[in-house]
Amino acid sequence: MTYVIALILGVLFGFSLNKAGLTKYHKIANQFRLTDFAVLKFMMTALVVTMIGVYPLRELGLITFPTVPATYIVGNLVGGLIFGVGMALAGFCPGTAVAGAGEGKLDYIVPGLLGFLVGAVLYGLTYDAVFPKISAIANYGSVVLPDLWHINPYLAVFVFALMALVLFYLIDRMGMHRKEKKS
Amino acid sequence: MNWLMTQIRKEEWSPYVAGVLLGIVGILTVVLAHALLGASGGFENLAAYIGKAINPANTYFNYVMPAGITYPVVLLVGIFFGGMLGALSSGTFKFRTMDSEQWKSAYGKQTWKRWLLLFVGGIIVEYAAGIAGGCTSGLAISGGMLLAPAAFLFIGGMFASGIATALIVYGKKY
Numbered sequence: 001m002t003y004v005i006a007l008i009l010g011v012l013f014g015f016s017l018n019k020a021g022l023t024k025y026h027k028i029a030n031q032f033r034l035t036d037f038a039v040l041k042f043m044m045t046a047l048v049v050t051m052i053g054v055y056p057l058r059e060l061g062l063i064t065f066p067t068v069p070a071t072y073i074v075g076n077l078v079g080g081l082i083f084g085v086g087m088a089l090a091g092f093c094p095g096t097a098v099a100g101a102g103e104g105k106l107d108y109i110v111p112g113l114l115g116f117l118v119g120a121v122l123y124g125l126t127y128d129a130v131f132p133k134i135s136a137i138a139n140y141g142s143v144v145l146p147d148l149w150h151i152n153p154y155l156a157v158f159v160f161a162l163m164a165l166v167l168f169y170l171i172d173r174m175g176m177h178r179k180e181k182k183s
Numbered sequence: 184m185n186w187l188m189t190q191i192r193k194e195e196w197s198p199y200v201a202g203v204l205l206g207i208v209g210i211l212t213v214v215l216a217h218a219l220l221g222a223s224g225g226f227e228n229l230a231a232y233i234g235k236a237i238n239p240a241n242t243y244f245n246y247v248m249p250a251g252i253t254y255p256v257v258l259l260v261g262i263f264f265g266g267m268l269g270a271l272s273s274g275t276f277k278f279r280t281m282d283s284e285q286w287k288s289a290y291g292k293q294t295w296k297r298w299l300l301l302f303v304g305g306i307i308v309e310y311a312a313g314i315a316g317g318c319t320s321g322l323a324i325s326g327g328m329l330l331a332p333a334a335f336l337f338i339g340g341m342f343a344s345g346i347a348t349a350l351i352v353y354g355k356k357y
Contacts, residue, residue, distance in 0.1 A: 003257045007257055009208055009215075009261060010258040011264050012208045014268070017262070017266065018268075018270060019193075019196040020196065021194075029349060031345075032342070032349035033353060033357055042201055043319075043323065043327070045202025046324060047327040047328045049202070049206020050213070051329070053206070053207075054213050065213065066218050066219055068331045069317050069326035070316055072316070075316065076322075077337070077339070077340045079313075079314035079316065080336060080339065080341040080343075082310070083307075083340070084342065084343065085311075088344070088346075089300055090301050091286070091304075094223045094309065095319060095320040098222060098259055101266065102263040102270065103267060103276055103277075105282070106280050107280055107297055107301055111299070111305065113226075114305065115304060116305045117229060117230050118306050119305055119306035119309025119312075120223070120309050121230045121233050121237070123227070123314075124231065124244045124313075127243035128242050130314060135316075140332065144330045144331050157330075168199075
């Protein structure tokens with residue numbers, strides 16, 4: 001049953017990536033060139049919608065959160081720094097590449113998916129030398145900001161949603177994005 | 184109804200609309216599966232088959248991400264078919280080896296170069312996801328939607344180096 005749910009959730013996730021256009025090289029590249037903010041708009045909207053849905057359910061005691069991704073400051077940050085290089089070079093990340101593979105993109109199916117597999121093998125084989133050290137620094141464990149900072153969860157969600165709206169306003173109305181250069 | 188079908192058939196939606204859909208999927212994932220979304224984790228479960236063949240005593244593939252058709256793997260299969268469904272709905276499904284005009288203007292039009300860079304990019308991204316504790320899906324989106332600080336550290340790092348990399352790749356054309 002869990003597999004059926006996982007399959008349906010995966011399909012909807014892949015479908016949303018396709019419709020947001022994130023399976024295309026230029027969408028990812030242009031986010032980093034700051035000429036197209038679709039990636040950030042898509043992500044921030046999703047974050048706000050989900051947190052508005054799940055935080056009240058949690059506060060009412062109807063659900064508990066699944067294991068939250070662990071915070072270990074240096075590892076999260078260094079991982080992100082390396083990740084951004086690969087993502088900007090290739091114009092994909094694991095999720096968008098798999099959804100793009102489903103669209104018939106052979107360059108995603110063959111070298112893309114092979115690259116992820118090789119990367120995962122390399123990581124697993126070097127795990128002992130890398131992860132325990134980097135994850136030991138400033139490790140806060142599986143924690144969410146409202147609990148860590150002892151702030152009211154509703155207030156935290158409200159402030160985050162407000163920040164997202166201000167960001168969208170700056171991008172769309174104030175023209176925060178850069179103009180595409182004619183080549 | 185016709186209006187709805189027209190909307191669904193569109194190749195690209197507003198990122199806000201697609202984001203609302205993903206947000207709802209995020210709620211369903213937490214409530215129904217008591218789990219999170221992710222993509223890089225599934226590759227690790229699959230890589231475990233190879234990793235264990237190379238080093239049978241390996242810690243990671245024995246205890247942390249063992250081989251198997253796990254929840255993240257099924258999720259990957261779903262993402263694949265979701266992408267396919269999206270492309271079929273807009274009539275854009277097509278087998279192709281490289282289809283980005285912008286890529287050609289940035290890197291040149293040789294297919295081998297794109298294939299090589301996607302392979303290298305794939306390795307970098309997946310390895311980095313291991314260190315960070317997840318990728319854009321499993322950490323940035325899944326962690327962010329629960330307000331985990333890890334997600335925002337990751338997003339900050341990703342944008343900083345992504346922008347720097349794009350600056351180098353595009354040079355004068357940035």
